[in-house]
Amino acid sequence: MYIEHKHFKLPNNSSEVDVYISPTGSIQFMIEGKEKVLEGDFHKLAFKKIESGVDLVYKTRSVKSSWDIILSKKDAELVSRMIDEADENFEIIMRDL
Structure with a gap:
């Protein structure tokens, strides 16, 4: 399954973050240095x-x-x-099955 990846610089500090998004509904943020x-x-x-900017909030x-x-x-x-x-x-994947 294809996982989308992007790399961003965080606006509040010098850290950078890698974002991974899967069609199955999962998202991951990997902050550089943490x-x-x-x-x-x-x-x-x-x-x-x-x-x-925009605060992405994940609540459980x-x-x-x-x-x-x-x-x-x-x-x-x-x-x-x-x-x-x-x-x-x-x-699309589910329709093709």
């Missing part, structure tokens, strides 16, 4: 506009597994398009 990977189901991801019932990351407006729009494309690809 060992923690932010991951989850992209259908539970909310985009919240803030002054410094467990506070420990909830997370957020701030991207520039342009990068957040690209992530949103990537998610839409992944959804479309998944529908």
Whole structure:
């Protein structure tokens, strides 16, 4: 299965992040220099506009597994398009089965 990948620079600091989106609904953010990977189901991801960009918020019932990351407006729009494309690809795959 095809996994989409993009590399972004975070707006609030000098860190960079790799984003991986799968048609099965999973999203991963791997922040350069940190060992923690932010991951989850992209259908539970909310985009919240803030002054410094867009806060991508992932909420679950467990506070420990909830997370957020701030991207520039342009990068957040690209992530949103990537998610839409992944959804479309998944529908195509399921229809072909």
